[in-house]
Amino acid sequence: MVDEAGNGTVKVIKEQRLFASEPDPQWFGNKGNVPLDSAEGKKWTNENWLKSRFHFNFAEYHGGPSSFGVLRVMNDDLVQPRRGFGAHPHRDMEIMTFIIDGFLTHKDSMGTEETLGRGSVQFMTAGTGIRHSEHNLKDEPLRFVQCWVVPRRRGFPPNYGSMSGGGEAEAARRDQWAHVVSDAEGPTKAAVQIQQDCRKPRTRLRLLAIAEVAKLEGYGFWGLSYGFWRRASLSMGV
Numbered sequence: 001m002v003d004e005a006g007n008g009t010v011k012v013i014k015e016q017r018l019f020a021s022e023p024d025p026q027w028f029g030n031k032g033n034v035p036l037d038s039a040e041g042k043k044w045t046n047e048n049w050l051k052s053r054f055h056f057n058f059a060e061y062h063g064g065p066s067s068f069g070v071l072r073v074m075n076d077d078l079v080q081p082r083r084g085f086g087a088h089p090h091r092d093m094e095i096m097t098f099i100i101d102g103f104l105t106h107k108d109s110m111g112t113e114e115t116l117g118r119g120s121v122q123f124m125t126a127g128t129g130i131r132h133s134e135h136n137l138k139d140e141p142l143r144f145v146q147c148w149v150v151p152r153r154r155g156f157p158p159n160y161g162s163m164s165g166g167g168e169a170e171a172a173r174r175d176q177w178a179h180v181v182s183d184a185e186g187p188t189k190a191a192v193q194i195q196q197d198c199r200k201p202r203t204r205l206r207l208l209a210i211a212e213v214a215k216l217e218g219y220g221f222w223g224l225s226y227g228f229w230r231r232a233s234l235s236m237g238v
Contacts, residue, residue, distance in 0.1 A: 092151060
């Protein structure tokens with residue numbers, strides 16, 4: 001259990017409990033997969049361009065919970081070099097992407113274009129409608145966790161923002177909590193602001209443990225270490 005001071009137990013969620021999706025590369029505008037023993041393939045860590053682990057019902061998966069409170073999606077994505085998600089639309093959803101390893105290049109219909117590295121966070125208010133693409137343009141794999149949160153109401157103007165994961169941000173969360181996500185309409189402002197009553201501190205722990213904890217007001221605590229969100233527990237995915 002996790003109390004208001006952030007003290008709690010750790011619950012391990014094995015990878016085998018998560019649904020793994022490996023879609024056809026052409027569905028997202030990619031060229032085909034490459035043999036792992038080829039010159040290009042030697043830089044790959046998975047046979048398919050994408051391996052996405054779903055924590056809730058999403059896309060072709062319907063065998064688990066659909067959401068918890070306002071948290072609708074949490075996908076742990078591994079994207080191979082020179083692959084990604086072509087331009088596609090969203091609306092009326094708050095989307096946060098936490099980069100675990102590699103570099104993510106974002107483009108959207110508002111004219112935004114940027115590349116973010118390890119430890120960075122991007123966020124979007126899809127609102128009345130936005131189109132965007134997300135690619136790994138580097139020669140190393142990219143891993144990120146993407147979360148979708150249902151907004152407090154429909155019809156917000158689209159918005160995009162990001163938080164750098166550089167040395168200052170790394171130091172701010174080293175073995176301590178750093179406030180990363182806040183309610184855009186709330187009194188406390190973090191670097192990432194979304195249209196929902198949500199506060200999200202973040203920490204980087206020793207022993208290779210990366211922990212994320214969110215408090216969704218009225219829905220209890222959730223914990224994440226690139227693994228699982230669960231009410232009133234801090235969970236570690238391995």
